[in-house]
Amino acid sequence: MPVSNAEVHQVICAYDPDNPARNTGFGPVASSYRMSEEVSLFKLAEPILRPPGDSATADSLAYEGLPSDQDLIVRRVVALDTLFRGNLRSQALISARGQFTPQVALGLDHADWPLGDEVTQVRLGQRLGRIDPGELDRRGRQGAARLREESRAPALAEALRHLTTWVLTDPERRFSIAASEVGDNPRAVLLGLVDMLSPLVPGRWTFSTLESVESKSYRLIVMPEWPRPGSHNYGRRRLGGQPAPDGPAHEAASMLVARYQDYGLDGLEALRREQRWYSMAPTERAETLYSILTVHAGMTPYKELTAGPPVTPSPAEYVIEGAEELEGLAEHQEAHDVRTPGVRAPEAEETSSPTVDPATEPLSPGLGAEDSALRSPEAESRDREAAALVERLLQPRTAQEAQDLLFELHNSADRWSESERELACLTALRLRLGLVDDRPHAESWQPTFTHDAQHLFDLLVRDALLWKGPALAWAVFLREHSDPALPDPLRPVVQRMFELYEHKCLSIHPVFFVVMGRWAIPRALQLDALSESLERKAPPKPDRPPRARGRVRLTGWLPGGRRVGTAERTPRAGADAGHRARPEGTADDIRRLFMAVSVAVAIIVAVPLVVLVLMLAAVNRP
Incomplete structure (x- = not known):
């Protein structure tokens, strides 16, 4: 029962004789799955979901992987039922392998878990909602920071x-x-x-x-x-x-x-x-x-000077005429003499992305020349290590090597400074988030990534979007892959990003909206009405003929008939090349349909008459 990295499911198990597992004992009572899926998960993870032996005297926590390439975090809570008897309830969070970390699992306190203390009030058959992985990760990391003080x-x-x-x-x-x-x-x-x-x-x-x-x-x-x-x-x-x-x-x-x-x-x-x-x-x-x-005994770890809060003007200050076109952004950048290392210039959108070596790349994209002079060689070395780790992760590797690198990246990301996080994001976008191959000529192309796109966004891109460099690089990356709408799996990633932004749970630098333009939301989310309007306004590509919308041919619904596609029709002689192709043979279709209906009516009328004549002949026979 695979689970997408973009979602976290939850299941609650308890002692209930009517549970769908039909074991007249401990089993699932509520979940965000369908019933068949929750029963399948319970059978797969029953040793982890069940109470620890005969012990039901204290709360506990478990973190384990499943053979189905999923991770499981389980908390076991002892609650009193209506007869004031101790009844243990297990609440499990399920996600694809690699999305949870041990630190996040340990950092989730009871108040950080979905439902909190209300887990004891869940009823049999209750439908639970899925969990936002970003919010769960944030709570787990914050809880781990608090728990670390106790450690x-x-x-x-x-x-x-x-x-x-x-x-x-x-x-x-x-x-x-x-x-x-x-x-x-x-x-x-x-x-x-x-x-x-x-x-x-x-x-x-x-x-x-x-x-x-x-x-x-x-x-x-x-x-x-x-x-x-x-x-x-x-x-x-x-x-x-x-x-x-x-x-x-x-x-x-x-x-x-x-x-x-x-x-x-x-x-x-x-x-x-x-x-x-x-x-x-x-x-x-x-x-x-x-x-x-x-x-290093007796040496205090070096800590970077924390920069002040970034100046984030409102998006209205960045609204310029023709902002939906990258040329407008290029003029705006030239006026302010802004260049971001490791990111393609917007005016070179149709050219290939330059290759930047992390060892020679400026290490502080978000810092000015005066501020970068204050950075120690040790901080610059850590920046290079963060970029090198991301680069190793996004290179082609075996599944086990990729899993180990992803685990190492999870552990390292918790300790990254702002400059490390920013450079890691720029490196990931320079490497196209691990995009396997370039876009082929097929119209049904879908991007494929070495790792889950949603997971990489949450880990490397999301927290860096409040800075101008990563926001610009992310916008240029999305512009490259929107034709005319973002394909899966990028579209749900951007959809989730805009939802977080609308709920003020995510900070995005205004330069992102300058590059994307006013069509960013409808194109990214593929809203039907706006997307179709944009598609009609977009000029046809030179290597693709104009779209021709033909009428429905009726011959496809008659025996022996076939439906002629638009691509098989050719414009009539002398017709305008840009004029829409119009189907021919409509009169023949109507005539054939009329003949078929006439034959059917004749048969329906003739059969009763023949039967009536035979009956009269039999009656009048001497």
Whole structure:
């Protein structure tokens, strides 16, 4: 049951004997799917959706991937039913693989979840709405930022050191963690582990904050107590009570936790320069980590000076005569001497996009010459790394390599500065968001991307549109692919963008509307009346004949007749070449139809007369 990256579904499960799964127990009671789809999902994810063993005494959270190439975030809430009995409800958010991140899953607090505390009041068969992925991602990131402050509390330092040492020692093992190791807030401990170790250790970080039995799923699980003796542990290592092993991993883990608790994510910036973490052996990884942290010990991470709020004049100030044409924008830019590196000039719309090397490209598109002089070499190096990461992501790669790069990009984007985010957006648009091939001559062409277009927009473009450079590059990119309307999958992306803009949930620099012109919304959203009007006004292309609208031929509805298409008709001799082609043979069609109707009427009248004559002859027979 595949799900588009542009949508997030939700399913709520509870104990109800009438649930559509027909198991007279725990099953789906409400969802945004059709009934058949929700039952199919429940059967696929039943071990994750069900309560953790016999435990129904505390709320919990789980994050796991499904065999259907989907990701699942589940919260389990204990509620009281009408008889004041504890009834556990599981609310699951489902999306395509790669859209959720462990940080977003851990950052979603109860108030951030759809329905909030009203999840306990959902009725059987209730229809739920789909979730806005952008809003969900924003809430998860904000919640993760708040939870990160708890992860950096001194009370959790020992637990983080202990768990980090074990993961660095045996990175391929799955771990069962005793609840006594993480205290009262397992989400904060798991977030600290993911923040510190996801750039260093390969593999997906899946987890459950409460389980009573062990299984093959989840990389990390928290258990209030160990299962009874003799229970199968599925090859998991149980962490609880035993000391961490000594050696390079222990020393590196101690320094890593100390730096994380002192500086948060900013303290881990020095680790991003090493590109070989995932290919290292455990001992080499621990020794390299120890060496890097020793060099940076006592050094405060560099922080860029925050620029003031950008001046964003109203769109009315940018309304110029003929703004829907790129030539008007070119004149406007020449008057103000504005050029954006890495983006094609509007007057060169029909030419190919220039190739810009991130190593030689100006690194601060949004900063002036005086401001760029204040930037340190370290900041410029981070800008280059952000651009290089985006470029690696959009190059042709295997599915596994692309998935790993996408995961790395998710982790890096949370720590990007404004200049890194702006340059990453310009790099992505320079590479056409991973567009596989250029437009062929076929009229039914649809763009194909190496990754989901909506996902790339939310990750790389959306937050950068408030700056002039990315807004200009995005507008030029859309102009290139609007003929006469944006095709899928770009059209729903732009439609969602305009919806967010109308609801004041998205800031867009006015230069975007200057480039797109007054026809931007109807052409992007393909509104019927306005799109047809624009299409009629648009002149025909030189390599395509004018559209000819012919009348409906009646011969197609008669036996043996065929319907002649417009392309098969040729203008009559002496007719104007620009005149619409008119169908011929209408009189023949009417004559044939009249003959067919006459024959039918004659048959209908003749049959009763013949029967009547035969009956009279039989009666008068002596």
